[in-house]
Amino acid sequence: MKIKALSAPYILWMALFVAAPIVLITVYAFTTSSGEFTLNNFSRMGSYLPVFGRSFLLALIATVICLLLGYPLSYILSRESPRFQQIALMLIMLPMWMNYLLRTYAWLSILENTGLLNRLLSALHLPTLNIINTPSAVVLGMVYNFLPFMVLPIYSVITKIDRSLIEAAQDLGAPPANVFRRVIFPLSLPGVLSGITMVFVPAVSTFVISQLLGGSKSMLLGDLIEMQFLGTAYNPHLGSAIALVMMIIVLVCMLVMNRFGQGEEQAVIL
Amino acid sequence: MKKITALLIITVMILTLAASGCKGKIDYIGEVNVCNWGEYIDESIFDDFEKETHIKINYSTVQNNEALYSLLKSGGSDYDVIIPSDYLISRLIEEDMLEKLDFSAIPNYSLIGDEYKNLEYDPTGEYSVAYMWGTVGIIYNTTMIDEKITSWGALFDPAYAGNILMIDNPRDAIGIALKYLGYSLNTTDEGELREAYDLLEQQKPLLQGYVMDQVFNKMEGGEAAISVYYAGDFITMHDNNEDLAFVQPEEGANWFVDAMCIPKGSDNKENAEAFINFICRTDIAVRNMDVTGYVTANTEAAEEYSEELDDYSYSVLFPSEEFLSKCEVFLNLPHDILNLYDELWVQLKA
Amino acid sequence: MKKVSLVSRLFTALIFLFLYVPIFVLIAFSFNNSKSRTVWAGFTLKWYPQLIHNDTIMSSVYTTLLVSVIAALVATVFGTMAALGFFSMKKRWRAPLLAVNNIPVMNADIVTGVSLCLLFVFASSLFHFNLGFGTLLIAHITFDIPYVILSVMPKLYQLDHNLVDAAQDLGCTWTQAFFKVVVPQIMPGIVNGMLIAFTMSIDDFIISYFTAGSHGVKTLSMTIYAMTRKRVTPEINAVSSLLFITVLFLLIVLNVREIRQEEKLKRAARLQK
Numbered sequence: 042m043k044i045k046a047l048s049a050p051y052i053l054w055m056a057l058f059v060a061a062p063i064v065l066i067t068v069y070a071f072t073t074s075s076g077e078f079t080l081n082n083f084s085r086m087g088s089y090l091p092v093f094g095r096s097f098l099l100a101l102i103a104t105v106i107c108l109l110l111g112y113p114l115s116y117i118l119s120r121e122s123p124r125f126q127q128i129a130l131m132l133i134m135l136p137m138w139m140n141y142l143l144r145t146y147a148w149l150s151i152l153e154n155t156g157l158l159n160r161l162l163s164a165l166h167l168p169t170l171n172i173i174n175t176p177s178a179v180v181l182g183m184v185y186n187f188l189p190f191m192v193l194p195i196y197s198v199i200t201k202i203d204r205s206l207i208e209a210a211q212d213l214g215a216p217p218a219n220v221f222r223r224v225i226f227p228l229s230l231p232g233v234l235s236g237i238t239m240v241f242v243p244a245v246s247t248f249v250i251s252q253l254l255g256g257s258k259s260m261l262l263g264d265l266i267e268m269q270f271l272g273t274a275y276n277p278h279l280g281s282a283i284a285l286v287m288m289i290i291v292l293v294c295m296l297v298m299n300r301f302g303q304g305e306e307q308a309v310i311l
Numbered sequence: 312m313k314k315i316t317a318l319l320i321i322t323v324m325i326l327t328l329a330a331s332g333c334k335g336k337i338d339y340i341g342e343v344n345v346c347n348w349g350e351y352i353d354e355s356i357f358d359d360f361e362k363e364t365h366i367k368i369n370y371s372t373v374q375n376n377e378a379l380y381s382l383l384k385s386g387g388s389d390y391d392v393i394i395p396s397d398y399l400i401s402r403l404i405e406e407d408m409l410e411k412l413d414f415s416a417i418p419n420y421s422l423i424g425d426e427y428k429n430l431e432y433d434p435t436g437e438y439s440v441a442y443m444w445g446t447v448g449i450i451y452n453t454t455m456i457d458e459k460i461t462s463w464g465a466l467f468d469p470a471y472a473g474n475i476l477m478i479d480n481p482r483d484a485i486g487i488a489l490k491y492l493g494y495s496l497n498t499t500d501e502g503e504l505r506e507a508y509d510l511l512e513q514q515k516p517l518l519q520g521y522v523m524d525q526v527f528n529k530m531e532g533g534e535a536a537i538s539v540y541y542a543g544d545f546i547t548m549h550d551n552n553e554d555l556a557f558v559q560p561e562e563g564a565n566w567f568v569d570a571m572c573i574p575k576g577s578d579n580k581e582n583a584e585a586f587i588n589f590i591c592r593t594d595i596a597v598r599n600m601d602v603t604g605y606v607t608a609n610t611e612a613a614e615e616y617s618e619e620l621d622d623y624s625y626s627v628l629f630p631s632e633e634f635l636s637k638c639e640v641f642l643n644l645p646h647d648i649l650n651l652y653d654e655l656w657v658q659l660k661a
Numbered sequence: 662m663k664k665v666s667l668v669s670r671l672f673t674a675l676i677f678l679f680l681y682v683p684i685f686v687l688i689a690f691s692f693n694n695s696k697s698r699t700v701w702a703g704f705t706l707k708w709y710p711q712l713i714h715n716d717t718i719m720s721s722v723y724t725t726l727l728v729s730v731i732a733a734l735v736a737t738v739f740g741t742m743a744a745l746g747f748f749s750m751k752k753r754w755r756a757p758l759l760a761v762n763n764i765p766v767m768n769a770d771i772v773t774g775v776s777l778c779l780l781f782v783f784a785s786s787l788f789h790f791n792l793g794f795g796t797l798l799i800a801h802i803t804f805d806i807p808y809v810i811l812s813v814m815p816k817l818y819q820l821d822h823n824l825v826d827a828a829q830d831l832g833c834t835w836t837q838a839f840f841k842v843v844v845p846q847i848m849p850g851i852v853n854g855m856l857i858a859f860t861m862s863i864d865d866f867i868i869s870y871f872t873a874g875s876h877g878v879k880t881l882s883m884t885i886y887a888m889t890r891k892r893v894t895p896e897i898n899a900v901s902s903l904l905f906i907t908v909l910f911l912l913i914v915l916n917v918r919e920i921r922q923e924e925k926l927k928r929a930a931r932l933q934k
Contacts, residue, residue, distance in 0.1 A: 044748075044749040045746050047746040050743075062773075062777050065780055066772070088661075089657075113672060117672065129677075131912050132681075135908055136684065139905055139908060141882065143900070143904070147684060147686060148683055150683075150687070150699055151683060153534050174520045185679070238767070243769065245769065246769030246770065249866065258515065262771075268660075270385065271382060271385070274653040275384050275653075288768060292767070349887075349892075350891055370717075370877065371879075372887060374890060385782055389791055523890065525889070531697075
């Protein structure tokens with residue numbers, strides 16, 4: 042049918058701007074600057090294992106915190122009045138529309154040694170906290186930036202759960218805890234998986250948060266890759282290799298997660 | 312449909328607002344892409360340049376020489392004027408990445424002091440025009456540190472743990488460690504370099520962070536007690552916080568010159584030369600010095616500026632002969648040593 | 662409705678506080694009569710006019726808006742077309758195409774940015790063009806379209822075929838049936854897709870950073886990034902306040918319209934009784 046042809050321009054676009062760059066990255070990852078094949082880039086990555094480890098650990102912690110905060114929030118919101126829900130959603134989305142860098146920068150005023158938090162604590166004669174320039178500040182930055190990405194998919198799925206299922210369970214005599222455990226939670230899993238993906242992937246690859254809040258001391262994968270392309274150590278081949286590995290690891294993680302979930306709903310974003 | 316209409320209306324409103332705030336009154340005959348360091352120029356001179364020459368300036372900044380090198384090498388950028396430091400210039404000349412300058416288009420070159428011409432990094436003097444020069448030193452907050460600081464060792468002192476800011480570029484950082492250990496800034500001895508690396512590695516847990524221009528806010532705000540940066544920047548910081556003091560360490564430091572060059576393949580070479588010529592003008596040089604704190608290579612301007620300075624600032628910006636004799640200029644290093652620097656630096660930060 | 666416990670209310674309030682305190686701090690310090698971001702030195706409005714006169718910031722606001730609007734529009738058109746095309750394909754073809762389509766969504770921003778950077782640099786050495794607004798726009802369109810498709814496809818699945826058949830039975834040509842039945846049905850998906858694409862473009866930093874080149878084409882995120890690496894002035898806070906107010910205004914307008922529409926429907930329903 043003629044409709045199929047409508048997608049032709051995009052297929053061409055994808056080939057050029059989605060597939061080709063990935064091929065390019067793969068080629069660069071396996072070559073040296075003079076164009077010969079090499080596995081050197083990958084073996085050099087061995088010395089950067091701490092960076093990989095740190096990125097995945099911090100991203101994992103941030104994701105878990107987002108889940109622990111985001112799931113209850115979504116659940117609570119889903120039971121509020123529709124007007125409240127609408128306003129609440131608006132309020133959650135608003136920071137997302139404000140610039141990501143600004144949101145991160147905002148924490149400097151609060152967390153610095155001479156910042157507002159410490160001033161408040163000193164005024165109350167409490168010990169000051171040295172959060173800035175530590176990995177904790179980086180995790181805080183990640184949670185702050187990506188929490189809405191966890192809340193929205195979960196909320197979206199929970200509100201779509203068929204009310205009749207919940208009512209049926211209650212009619213059959215199930216206590217609220219069981220209703221949650223057996224009906225609501227399993228049905229909300231696609232949203233949870235979506236949320237985890239949307240938090241973990243950017244968290245593992247961010248590079249601004251660690252510079253602004255971490256004092257450039259805890260290098261993350263994003264910083265490492267950026268250094269190889271536009272930063273202090275120019276080696277696009279090494280950078281491509283790292284990017285490729287990161288891409289594959291993330292892909293594997295997501296395939297694993299999809300095994301756990303039902304996997305059909307792709308559009309659980311908004 | 313209503314959603315889209317509302318969105319479109321508001322966007323159009325914002326666009327027109329933003330556009331009306333933009334300059335559009337000058338008819339440009341060309342443009343020039345300039346890449347400089349942060350806080351290293353008086354940006355109000357751009358208006359003057361554009362009004363006089365009708366050439367639009369696209370200005371961007373970069374944090375350190377290595378990042379500039381990456382940008383030039385990756386080919387994704389095309390600056391017309393760059394202002395690298397001495398050692399990067401010699402590397403760029405070696406790798407044939409600079410255009411030879413047409414000095415007939417830069418008559419104000421005569422205003423540059425002879426002591427800044429044909430230096431070791433550009434012996435034939437065909438590729439660069441000196442812009443500013445200075446030294447690196449320790450900056451510390453006298454209300455937070457009681458002792459008088461005299462040596463690079465203070466940066467490695469566990470007594471100041473959590474309050475030390477280290478400079479965020481490989482040659483300056485490794486260079487400081489080398490100087491403290493008594494070696495040359497330009498050593499090619501791998502053993503010495505690894506010793507310097509070990510020192511930096513020990514320092515890392517004591518640090519508050521690695522910074523470049525972020526140091527301004529941090530030192531002025533009293534966020535950290537001790538850091539290292541360039542003399543001219545100290546003058547600016549001192550203006551904003553008089554508790555800060557500058558130290559010319561007893562082991563000596565790095566004396567640097569930053570010079571204007573034109574990367575190879577620039578599309579706007581004449582515009583670039585016009586810009587360079589403009590910067591060399593005495594009145595422009597004075598304005599740049601007033602805003603940045605550094606000293607230019609323009610002899611007349613430097614004299615004028617030095618007369619305005621108080622004794623303390625003068626001693627910071629114009630070091631004694633004795634101190635200068637202990638300073639070294641960065642030279643370009645052989646390829647394998649540069650690779651070692653890269654490797655060590657990434658390892659340190661990782 | 663069910664009663665929501667005090668604990669839940671408190672929890673919700675705390676989270677919203679967490680989300681908004683930094684923003685309010687930013688806004689508050691935009692009125693600070695000193696450059697410090699931690700010490701309050703009195704009230705002033707001077708940073709706002711200074712911001713308006715800051716050409717770099719204003720031109721990057723303009724660039725950001727321009728890129729986001731164009732990219733969102735182009736992405737919506739091409740994305741909807743593509744969604745329709747994919748929808749009418751056999752599963753054998755559709756599945757792999759959708760998988761490739763998902764790559765920019767699944768991939769970390771930095772991988773997309775770096776890979777596009779490599780592509781553009783590689784192409785620029787062959788075709789002699791410079792990275793700039795063009796490459797920035799291409800990059801934005803590339804990561805916007807998948808969101809449009811992901812938003813439109815579910816609506817296509819929900820489409821009731823009977824309606825299209827009915828329209829044709831009643832004498833519409835295929836094209837008429839398409840525009841009068843299909844398009845209105847999937848319109849919420851299209852609009853949503855466009856809004857998401859626009860949001861993604863406005864907020865993007867990493868991909869823009871790697872694909873905008875050096876000709877002075879800067880998005881707002883890139884300018885802010887450059888500002889945070891230098892000495893920061895409260896102009897950055899002023900930018901935040903203005904952004905916040907604009908976005909708040911936009912969201913209120915959008916939501917008020919929705920509420921008004923709901924009221925209209927409710928009134929109409931009541932009248933019918």
